[in-house]
Every structure is written in structure tokens, then in C-alpha cells.
Amino acid sequence: MNTxxxxxxxxxxxxxxxxxxxxxxxxxxxxxxxxxxxVAMVLIYWCMVLPYRIGIGTSWLxxxxxxxxxxxxxxxxxxxxxxxxxLTVQTHRxxxxxxxxxxxxxxxxxxxxxxxxxxWISGVIGYPPRDGWYLAPAVGGMIAWPLLxxxxxxxxxxxxVT
Amino acid sequence: MxxxxxxxxxxxxxxxxxxATLQLGLWVALSIAMMTVDxxxxxxxxxxxxxxxxxxxxxxxxxxxxxxxxxxxxxLAGRAALLQENTRLREKQVFLNVQLQKLTTLEAENRRxxxxxxxxxxxxxxxxxxxxxxxxxxxxxHHILLNRGRQHGVYVGQPALDQQGVIGQIIRADPxxxxxxxxxxxxxxxxxxxxxxxxxxxxxxTGHFQELELPHIPNNEDVKVGDVLVTSGMGGRFPRGYxxxxxxxxxxxxxxxxxxxxxxxVAQLDRIREVLLLENVPDAPAPDAPALxxxxxxPKRP
Numbered sequence: 001m002n003t004x005x006x007x008x009x010x011x012x013x014x015x016x017x018x019x020x021x022x023x024x025x026x027x028x029x030x031x032x033x034x035x036x037x038x039v040a041m042v043l044i045y046w047c048m049v050l051p052y053r054i055g056i057g058t059s060w061l062x063x064x065x066x067x068x069x070x071x072x073x074x075x076x077x078x079x080x081x082x083x084x085x086x087l088t089v090q091t092h093r094x095x096x097x098x099x100x101x102x103x104x105x106x107x108x109x110x111x112x113x114x115x116x117x118x119x120w121i122s123g124v125i126g127y128p129p130r131d132g133w134y135l136a137p138a139v140g141g142m143i144a145w146p147l148l149x150x151x152x153x154x155x156x157x158x159x160x161v162t
Numbered sequence: 163m164x165x166x167x168x169x170x171x172x173x174x175x176x177x178x179x180x181x182a183t184l185q186l187g188l189w190v191a192l193s194i195a196m197m198t199v200d201x202x203x204x205x206x207x208x209x210x211x212x213x214x215x216x217x218x219x220x221x222x223x224x225x226x227x228x229x230x231x232x233x234x235x236x237x238l239a240g241r242a243a244l245l246q247e248n249t250r251l252r253e254k255q256v257f258l259n260v261q262l263q264k265l266t267t268l269e270a271e272n273r274r275x276x277x278x279x280x281x282x283x284x285x286x287x288x289x290x291x292x293x294x295x296x297x298x299x300x301x302x303x304h305h306i307l308l309n310r311g312r313q314h315g316v317y318v319g320q321p322a323l324d325q326q327g328v329i330g331q332i333i334r335a336d337p338x339x340x341x342x343x344x345x346x347x348x349x350x351x352x353x354x355x356x357x358x359x360x361x362x363x364x365x366x367x368t369g370h371f372q373e374l375e376l377p378h379i380p381n382n383e384d385v386k387v388g389d390v391l392v393t394s395g396m397g398g399r400f401p402r403g404y405x406x407x408x409x410x411x412x413x414x415x416x417x418x419x420x421x422x423x424x425x426x427x428v429a430q431l432d433r434i435r436e437v438l439l440l441e442n443v444p445d446a447p448a449p450d451a452p453a454l455x456x457x458x459x460x461p462k463r464p
Contacts, residue, residue, distance in 0.1 A: 020220050056185045064213070068217060073200050075194070089179060125201055130302055
């Protein structure tokens with residue numbers, strides 16, 4: 001019965017682990033304001049190419065781990081990541097065949113929505129963002145997306161993650 | 163992961179998840195429920211403990227690059243540079259020793275005077291050194307994560323200092339890590355005293371690392387730029403007399419009853435590496451302690 005088995009689960013897990021590590025390494029100086037949310041971007045990638053493996057539930061769990069790691073409210077990133085996965089999974093057929101520019105732009109929109117959700121919740125519990133800088137990581141993410149996409153695609157092909 | 167049937171893969175191409183919207187709704191509802199419970203009742207601290215312990219290695223991994231860089235620069239430093247640093251440190255130690263001698267006499271004298279006044283004697287404080295793991299991702303919230311937790315004796319409410327002065331207090335202690343809130347966090351208020359006049363007030367965080375706000379100081383109060391602020395010991399969290407900041411701006415607005423006063427923290431809050439956690443029962447002043455001259459009514463910590 002089971003002829004096609006999903007393979008390379010460890011590659012996905014390792015990519016998330018590396019993203020966690022990368023997300024907590026500050027960038028030099030003012031650039032740090034644009035530090036991309038690597039975990040969210042890796043999540044977008046896997047939701048886009050393997051939507052039947054990495055979906056809303058997995059993303060929610062990843063978000064929960066991020067909440068604990070960053071000391072945020074339990075559920076804050078979980079909610080945002082679930083929404084991010086929903087958007088990606090629902091549109092993955094289109095995004096996958098978009099031209100690189102359009103794909104990057106879609107990623108920017110997704111990341112902006114994610115940032116907005118996270119900071120909206122922060123605002124509810126008494127830490128409203130004081131300026132527009134909280135959206136900067138989404139811009140950083142957009143700039144880093146093409147590189148991340150190529151790296152993850154090569155990794156996926158090399159390890160034949162299906 | 164569940165194995166997939168071949169036919170399912172083809173099927174997947176067209177309908178990956180027909181119930182995605184419903185699923186999202188359920189997860190979002192769960193998140194909101196969890197956040198409410200976490201925020202209002204702190205009932206999930208146990209789960210957080212378990213998860214925090216599980217991801218502790220990730221924090222270590224994240225520190226690895228910078229640790230490696232420090233290790234390399236320390237180990238590959240030239241002999242001349244090391245000798246130079248050694249001389250510099252030796253000079254500094256002599257200098258500090260001289261100051262310490264003075265301090266010992268002062269401390270003894272202080273204790274004698276206090277015993278004459280029959281007020282509580284300062285207990286010497288024990289210090290725990292913690293290192294910074296990560297700074298909060300949220301630029302509007304000044305929280306830092308430290309590499310010491312309950313296992314090392316960290317508790318909620320413990321005051322945190324660096325070499326220069328007060329930086330904040332512990333707000334959450336997990337088994338191996340702890341979160342501290344900095345005095346510049348918009349939700350933090352620190353009971354302070356102006357060292358020169360003894361006027362008591364609060365230092366409110368503004369969300370900027372270089373700014374503290376001093377509310378409730380009347381226009382006719384004697385405050386000057388350069389005045390040193392120290393902890394007042396009110397509220398019972400912080401011991402008395404630790405440096406907090408210096409006044410950088412005083413504006414008297416005739417239209418409002420209070421002056422607009424801004425101070426700069428002495429601790430370099432945006433470049434913390436090591437944190438000293440004080441372990442003692444803070445010596446809050448006794449209720450009948452003689453009021454200091456010019457003291458305003460001190461509000462308690464909110």
C-alpha cells in the first residue's frame with residue numbers, strides 16, 4: 001500500500017533548527033532592525049513546496065516553540081505562523097510558478113501580515129509599537145528571500161525531500 | 163509522518179487541504195485561549211518550563227558564533243597585547259583597592275551609626291553572575307534572556323545590575339534561564355531618589371535605552387541637569403542606594419503642575435553582556451524612618 005513514503009524529515013527539522021539559531025544572531029548596527037524572521041521564511045518555503053507535509057498544524061507548533069524561545073505570550077507566534085501557513089498553503093500553486101519578482105513580493109506581503117499579527121497582539125497586552133519600524137524585518141525578509149529560496153531548493157533536491 | 167498512498171499524491175495536487183480554513187479557525191481559537199490563560203492567569207508556566215528546558219540547547223547553539231569569536235580573539239591575542247592589558251588591569255586593581263579601603267571604613271561607620279539609630283542593619287549582598295543569552299526580538303519591549311535560572315537560585319523580582327548601575331529585575335525564572343525586564347521598558351517603574359536632595363519619585367521606562375522619565379516632580383523642586391539618581395528602596399524590590407542614572411533634561415512648564423524631567427541610565431542597557439543578580443532581602447526603609455529633606459510623597463511600585 002505505502003509505496004511513496006515521505007523522506008527527509010530530518011532535513012526539514014534541521015532547517016528549522018538552523019533558522020532558530022540564525023534568528024537569534026543579531027546583525028551589525030542599524031541593519032539589525034531589518035533582521036529577517038528566518039523561521040517564518042523557512043516555514044513559508046516548506047509550506048509552499050510540501051503543503052501536504054508542513055501545514056497549519058506544524059506551523060502552529062513551530063510558532064509555539066518560537067514563543068517560548070523569545071519569551072513571548074504562549075500562542076502569539078503560534079497564531080501568526082498558523083495564519084502565515086494558511087496563506088501560503090492556500091496560494092502555493094500560484095506562488096510556486098510565479099516569476100522570482102512576484103514570488104518575492106508575495107513573501108513580503110505574507111511577512112507583513114505576520115509582523116502585523118504579532119505586534120497587534122503585543123499591542124493588546126500593553127506594548128503597542130511606537131513607530132513603523134516593526135515592519136522592517138519583513139522588508140529584510142523580502143531582500144533575503146531569493147537567496148534563501150535557492151539554498152533551500154538545492155538542499156531539498158540534494159536530499160530528495162518529498 | 164503518515165505514509166502517503168500514490169493516488170493521494172495526485173489528489174493532493176488539486177486539493178491539499180480542503181479543510182484549511184476550518185483548521186485555521188481552530189488553531190487561532192486555541193492560540194487566543196492559550197494567550198488569555200497565559201496572560202491573565204499564568205496557568206501555563208509549567209508547560210513553558212518544559213518547553214524552555216527543551217529548547218535551551220538552541221540558545222547555546224545561537225551563542226556559539228560570538229563565543230567562538232571571543233575565544234579566538236582571547237587566545238590569539240599577541241603577547242604584547244596581553245602584557246599591556248595585564249598592566250592596565252593591575253593598575254586598575256590597585257586603584258580599586260584604595261577605594262575599597264575607604265569603603266570598608268565607611269561601611270563600618272555606617273553600620274555603627276545605623277545601630278545607634280536602631281534601624282535595620284544592611285546585610286552584605288550575595289551576587290550571582292549571569293550572562294546574556296538573547297535580547298527580546300520585540301524592539302518595543304526591553305526584555306533580556308539570561309543563562310541562569312531557578313536551578314541557580316534565580317527568583318522573580320530579583321534585582322539585576324551591571325558594573326555601572328541598576329539595569330532591571332527578573333520577571334520570569336525558568337529552570338535554566340530567566341527573563342529580566344530592563345528599567346527602560348515602557349511597563350517598568352523604578353522607585354528612585356535624587357541623591358543630592360533626597361527627593362523621591364519613580365523612574366519610568368520610555369522604550370528608549372537612553373531615556374528614563376521622572377514624573378510627579380513639582381515645578382518648584384530643586385532638580386538640576388547632572389543630578390545623580392539612586393534607588394530609594396521603596397517598594398521593597400531594590401536595595402537602597404544603587405546608581406540608576408543622571409538627569410539630562412529639566413523643563414519647567416508653567417502650565418502644568420509637574421516639571422518634565424528626563425534622565426539617562428548609567429548602565430549601558432543596549433550593550434549588556436554580563437548581569438549581576440543580587441541575592442538578599444532588600445533593605446526597604448522602615449516605615450518610621452526619618453524622612454529625607456525635600457522628599458515628595460513616594461508612590462509605591464504600580
